[in-house]
Amino acid sequence: MSDDIKQxxxxxxxxxxxxPVSPELQQYVIDSRMPDLRxxxxxxxxxxxxxxxxxxIFSLFRKYGLHVTMIQSKIIAGITAxxxxxxxxxxxxxxARYIIKAAGGPSAQVEETVKEPxxxxxxxxxxxxxMPEEQKRVDVKRTIPVYKEKPAPAGEKTQSxxxxxxxxxxxxxxxxxxxxxxxx
Amino acid sequence: MKKPKGPADEFTQAYMEYYxxxxxxxxxxxxxxxxxxxxxxxxxxxxxxxxxxxxxxxxWLYGTLKNVVYQHYARKKPDVDIDGVFNDEGLAxxxxxxxxxxxxxxxxEQVECSxxxxxxxxxxxxxxxxxxxxxxILGLSRRQVEYRYGQLAKSILDYLKSRGIKGLAELL
Numbered sequence: 001m002s003d004d005i006k007q008x009x010x011x012x013x014x015x016x017x018x019x020p021v022s023p024e025l026q027q028y029v030i031d032s033r034m035p036d037l038r039x040x041x042x043x044x045x046x047x048x049x050x051x052x053x054x055x056x057i058f059s060l061f062r063k064y065g066l067h068v069t070m071i072q073s074k075i076i077a078g079i080t081a082x083x084x085x086x087x088x089x090x091x092x093x094x095x096a097r098y099i100i101k102a103a104g105g106p107s108a109q110v111e112e113t114v115k116e117p118x119x120x121x122x123x124x125x126x127x128x129x130x131m132p133e134e135q136k137r138v139d140v141k142r143t144i145p146v147y148k149e150k151p152a153p154a155g156e157k158t159q160s161x162x163x164x165x166x167x168x169x170x171x172x173x174x175x176x177x178x179x180x181x182x183x184x
Numbered sequence: 185m186k187k188p189k190g191p192a193d194e195f196t197q198a199y200m201e202y203y204x205x206x207x208x209x210x211x212x213x214x215x216x217x218x219x220x221x222x223x224x225x226x227x228x229x230x231x232x233x234x235x236x237x238x239x240x241x242x243x244w245l246y247g248t249l250k251n252v253v254y255q256h257y258a259r260k261k262p263d264v265d266i267d268g269v270f271n272d273e274g275l276a277x278x279x280x281x282x283x284x285x286x287x288x289x290x291x292x293e294q295v296e297c298s299x300x301x302x303x304x305x306x307x308x309x310x311x312x313x314x315x316x317x318x319x320x321i322l323g324l325s326r327r328q329v330e331y332r333y334g335q336l337a338k339s340i341l342d343y344l345k346s347r348g349i350k351g352l353a354e355l356l
Contacts, residue, residue, distance in 0.1 A: 030317060037199055
């Protein structure tokens with residue numbers, strides 16, 4: 001405390017200029033300020049929810065040592081209201097989108113997972129040799145050639161066979177394998 | 185300090201500053217805190233009604249407060265000496281001491297400062313509020329309150345020196 005403050009205190013106390021208020025009453029005064037303002041505004045017909053919101057912001061900032069005016073409180077209230085409105089709108093939109101997506105999406109797919117065999121069993125499987133014959137059976141495909149007979153022109157059928165001679169006939173006999181599938 | 189637009193805004197700002205001052209004055213004059221609150225509300229309702237026509241808010245509020253207290257005592261306790269309620273301590277001083285008291289009171293009143301600083305000075309010097317409470321009321325930090333009060337105390341002592349009082353020993 002500076003000397004000037006001390007000297008002024010001595011003067012005020014000496015000449016009994018002070019009307020001290022106890023710390024309890026000081027707190028009582030601070031606490032009753034806002035409820036009384038509400039009563040006064042209600043009695044005067046100037047009370048509204050928006051006005052009260054602005055006053056609450058005004059007093060809240062002041063409580064924490066931030067000196068704001070009523071106009072600044074109104075601006076803050078406006079920005080807060082806009083932020084809350086846009087935030088809630090975004091939340092509703094996001095929620096609605098999620099619900100629509102969840103309701104109209106593809107049906108659930110069942111995925112079968114095979115558990116890995118135990119270490120011992122796996123090792124055993126790896127060491128067991130596969131029978132070569134079995135493997136061959138799987139790989140080899142049986143191919144059976146199927147020949148389709150060309151339709152010969154009418155009248156020449158018997159002649160053409162005769163022209164080629166006995167050598168041609170021999171080749172044809174070699175190629176003419178027996179088919180399991182009946183020809184049409 | 186920026187002036188707010190609209191009577192309700194201006195009133196609210198004035199109310200927030202002057203309410204603790206007025207209620208503290210009433211608490212010193214009316215023993216019951218609830219009665220003091222009711223009287224304070226009464227003063228501020230009249231203040232809101234006549235807000236446009238008031239130039240010196242502080243003077244008007246103290247004048248109305250005096251009237252309201254007079255009416256209160258006339259209604260509830262007619263046998264109480266109302267002059268004694270307002271001039272209790274001043275009557276105890278005689279001759280030179282009373283002059284010195286008046287001079288100090290004048291120095292406190294005459295010091296040039298803003299309305300906010302005036303409220304700050306009255307709350308701390310007259311009603312013995314703590315720096316923390318004043319900081320909460322006025323929306324300032326505790327250090328700001330302490331600094332401003334120091335400056336005001338210096339101004340008051342300078343005023344007394346300008347009136348020919350060189351040392352405090354002359355007054356004590």
